[in-house]
Amino acid sequence: MMASSNEKRIMCVGLCCLDIVNVCPYYPIEDSVKGSLDYYWQRGGNASNSCTVLSLLGSNPEFVGTLVKTPEYEFMVEDFAKYNIHIGNCAIYEENTYRCPVAVIVINIENGSRTVMAALKNIIELQYSSFEKIDLKNYSWIHFEGRNNMENTEKMMMRIIEYNKTVDQSEIIKISIELEKIKTAHIVPLMKYADYVFISKDFAKCFNYYNKEDTVKGFIKEAKPGGVVICAWGEDGAAAFNGSHDIVTSNIFPPEKVIDTLGAGDTFNASTVLALNSGKSIKEAITYGCKVAGAKCGVNGYDGIK
Ligand code: ADP
Numbered sequence: 498m499m500a501s502s503n504e505k506r507i508m509c510v511g512l513c514c515l516d517i518v519n520v521c522p523y524y525p526i527e528d529s530v531k532g533s534l535d536y537y538w539q540r541g542g543n544a545s546n547s548c549t550v551l552s553l554l555g556s557n558p559e560f561v562g563t564l565v566k567t568p569e570y571e572f573m574v575e576d577f578a579k580y581n582i583h584i585g586n587c588a589i590y591e592e593n594t595y596r597c598p599v600a601v602i603v604i605n606i607e608n609g610s611r612t613v614m615a616a617l618k619n620i621i622e623l624q625y626s627s628f629e630k631i632d633l634k635n636y637s638w639i640h641f642e643g644r645n646n647m648e649n650t651e652k653m654m655m656r657i658i659e660y661n662k663t664v665d666q667s668e669i670i671k672i673s674i675e676l677e678k679i680k681t682a683h684i685v686p687l688m689k690y691a692d693y694v695f696i697s698k699d700f701a702k703c704f705n706y707y708n709k710e711d712t713v714k715g716f717i718k719e720a721k722p723g724g725v726v727i728c729a730w731g732e733d734g735a736a737a738f739n740g741s742h743d744i745v746t747s748n749i750f751p752p753e754k755v756i757d758t759l760g761a762g763d764t765f766n767a768s769t770v771l772a773l774n775s776g777k778s779i780k781e782a783i784t785y786g787c788k789v790a791g792a793k794c795g796v797n798g799y800d801g802i803k
Pocket of ligand 1: 788790
């Protein structure tokens with residue numbers, strides 16, 4: 498799925514954060530001192546991770562979010578450039594006003610689990626006034642990482658819907674949103690603006706759904722008519738439902754050894770979006786999503802996912 502430079506882009510709207518990753522031989526015991534096997538900085542945040550995956554899969558992604566000129570800024574910007582991810586429409590803030598989101602992450606090499614402690618104090622979410630300036634004709638798909646930013650996100654989604662009313666069928670921008678974080682339970686109403694909704698298992702569990710099929714069946718009521726609800730469920734693969742046909746599912750594609758599941762969901766979302774954007778069926782798309790996400794679980798970081 499190679500992109501040419503004049504091909505319309507997939508935009509991911511959300512957070513870019515610094516991930517300080519420690520790869521550990523096992524999950525540490527509280528108040529103990531142990532050496533880790535490896536340590537690295539990684540550009541993280543769901544939308545930013547999905548852009549990395551889209552780029553590695555040969556697409557032409559753009560990240561739109563806020564960036565703050567803290568000491569981490571240069572690292573982020575250089576890393577976006579390394580993966581050819583456009584960031585020209587990001588809102589840039591000075592250091593003395595806001596902080597860069599930072600996550601300290603423990604990866605347990607025994608089973609690939611990732612434990613994330615995110616420091617999100619004094620961060621700034623993307624404002625509608627920044628999104629309003631973007632020329633929408635450059636995009637075929639806009640994916641939102643559902644964040645605690647409901648009012649601005651609603652306006653952004655409404656803007657795309659209004660834009661879509663003014664263009665030919667072939668120019669219509671598809672909209673997707675991810676509902677992943679428990680503290681964003683209140684943004685469920687945004688589902689009705691999206692063509693595709695990604696629900697994570699943790700989000701589903703806080704609504705008392707305990708498998709992927711019940712999740713897509715339950716949440717379809719909140720989607721717009723014809724909208725599709727997709728749910729990835731770790732080692733149980735993924736399911737999708739459009740409300741009229743049968744639920745479609747995919748099994749996982751296990752790597753030889755699971756060593757790093759950090760960003761498996763972001764990888765699934767990005768590769769599923771890419772497949773849908775290139776005209777694949779829902780079943781083909783979630784299967785591709787599981788294939789790429791499975792490969793990701795077998796490597797540290799994202800390089801080497803394909
Ligand atoms: P999240 O990162 O949001 O917790 P999930 O754990 O639901 O995401 O995983 C997303 C996708 O990644 C799954 O649908 C599956 O395809 C793949 N995946 C996750 N864990 C594994 C695993 N242990 N082996 C193979 N694939 C996996």
